[in-house]
Structure formats: C-alpha cells, structure tokens
Amino acid sequence: MRVCFDSLCFASNRLAEDGDDENNQEAVIVKDISVITSEEMATTSSGEVQTALRERDARIAELEAQLRAKEEEKVSLRSHLDMFQSVFPYHQHNNNPLNGGGGSVVGVGGEGGVGRPRKQRAQGISAEPQTLSTIQELSQHKFPTYPKNDRSRDLIKAAILDNDFMKNLELTQIREIVDCMYPVEYAAGSLIIKEGDVGSIVYVME
Structure with missing residues (x-):
C-alpha cells in the first residue's frame, strides 16, 4: 500500500497471509467467471452479419426475378395489343358532331365505340381471319397431303x-405443312424466285 502527501510517499508490502477468507472466496469466484473475449465477440458479430447479407441477397434475387417476370408479361401484352389493333376493323366517323362536321377520327371496336386516334404502325395487313365464317371455313377445309419418305420429311x-418466322x-x-408440301421439278437454270420478291409459296431444295 502507498500513501502520498505532497512530495512524501509511504509504502508498505501486504503479506499473503493477511488476506481473509472472504477475499480468497472472491478470488475463486472471479476465476470461475467465464470471460468473453473481443475475438469471440467479433466472430459472433461477423456470423450475424454474414447471415443478414445472405438473407438480403436472397431477397434481392427474388425481387429481380419478379421484375423480370413483370417485364416479360408487359412485353407480351403489348405485342398482343398491337396485333389486335392491326387485325380488328376500324371505322371512319365523318359525321361525329364533336368534329364540327369536318375531318375524320379513326375508331377501334364496334359502331358504338368512342373514336380516338389510331397508331400509325397498327395500320397494316394481317393474314389472320377477321370473321367467324372465315375461321369456320378454314377449320373445315381439308388441304391435300402428299406421301414422302423419311429423308424428304426430315429435310422439309x-x-x-x-x-x-416459321420456326x-x-x-x-x-x-x-410437311404433309401438304408437294414435289415440283424445274429445268436446270430456271429462275424460281429471287431475293426481295413477294411470295406465298415455300420452296425447299432437295
């Protein structure tokens, strides 16, 4: 023990036998207490951080997958909308009182539809049937088929x-289509079709 007054200090050494049982018991208790070191705390904290990061990455991947699905659905719906707008008949409303008797507004739908401007790219030619009678006629029509060997079928x-387009x-x-295709022979040097021509027949060289 050391006691100091201003510049004077007095010190004395405490003997080991001066300690009482209570102090010894406290010393034993202190020895039995488990101490968490800073390394263990750092390891535990790092494990929790890694778990949180994995959960975050999994959530991000899930949200990205949902976003991709939404984008694909939007593209598909837009494609169907453009196709329907190009196929459905439209009407010229020349006598619409809102137009003041002049000009025209292109409408989509039936006679009772509200006229609205139509997209320019939606005006086109479609090979799809536009009436129920045409669909029924196509469904009932039987196209002739022609026998072919396996080599020709695989080639077509x-x-x-x-x-x-056809894939x-x-x-x-x-x-x-393979069943309905038929063989045609051309003389050597004949011009069958050239690039850029508009055609409705499929040719396969055998």
Missing part, C-alpha cells in the same frame, strides 16, 4: 425450323 422440317409454329402446324 429442318428447313422450316431454320426459317426465322415459331407449333409442332402440329409444322407437321401439317
């Missing part, structure tokens, strides 16, 4: 799948 199917057809439609 490969040519269809190699086409940028999106269903397998049933492709099979029907």
Whole structure:
C-alpha cells in the first residue's frame, strides 16, 4: 500500500497471509467467471452479419426475378395489343358532331365505340381471319397431303425450323405443312424466285 502527501510517499508490502477468507472466496469466484473475449465477440458479430447479407441477397434475387417476370408479361401484352389493333376493323366517323362536321377520327371496336386516334404502325395487313365464317371455313377445309419418305420429311422440317418466322409454329402446324408440301421439278437454270420478291409459296431444295 502507498500513501502520498505532497512530495512524501509511504509504502508498505501486504503479506499473503493477511488476506481473509472472504477475499480468497472472491478470488475463486472471479476465476470461475467465464470471460468473453473481443475475438469471440467479433466472430459472433461477423456470423450475424454474414447471415443478414445472405438473407438480403436472397431477397434481392427474388425481387429481380419478379421484375423480370413483370417485364416479360408487359412485353407480351403489348405485342398482343398491337396485333389486335392491326387485325380488328376500324371505322371512319365523318359525321361525329364533336368534329364540327369536318375531318375524320379513326375508331377501334364496334359502331358504338368512342373514336380516338389510331397508331400509325397498327395500320397494316394481317393474314389472320377477321370473321367467324372465315375461321369456320378454314377449320373445315381439308388441304391435300402428299406421301414422302423419311429423308424428304426430315429435310422439309429442318428447313422450316431454320426459317426465322416459321420456326415459331407449333409442332402440329409444322407437321401439317410437311404433309401438304408437294414435289415440283424445274429445268436446270430456271429462275424460281429471287431475293426481295413477294411470295406465298415455300420452296425447299432437295
């Protein structure tokens, strides 16, 4: 023990036997207490952070997947809308009183529809049937089929799948096209079709 008064200090050494049982008991109790070191605290904190980061990354991946699905759905709906607008008949409302008797407004839908400007790109030609009678006629019409060997069928199917437009057809439609194609012979040097021409016949060189 050390006692100091201004510049004077007095010190004395405490003997080991001066300690009482209570102090010894306290010393034993202190020895039995488990101490959490800073390294263990850092390890525990790091594990919790890693778990939180994994949960965050999983949530981000889930939200990104939902966003991609929404974008694909939006693109699909926009494509269907453009297709319907290009197929449905539209009417010229020349006698609309809102127009003051002059000009025209292009409307979409039936006679009772409200006229509104139509997109320019929606005005086009579509090969889709526009009336119920046309659909029924096509469904009841039987196209002639022609027998072919396996080599010819595989060649025609490969040519269809190699086409940028026809490769999106269903397998049933492709099979029907293969069945309906017929052989034609041309003399050497004949001009069948040239690039840039408008044609409605599919040619496959065999």
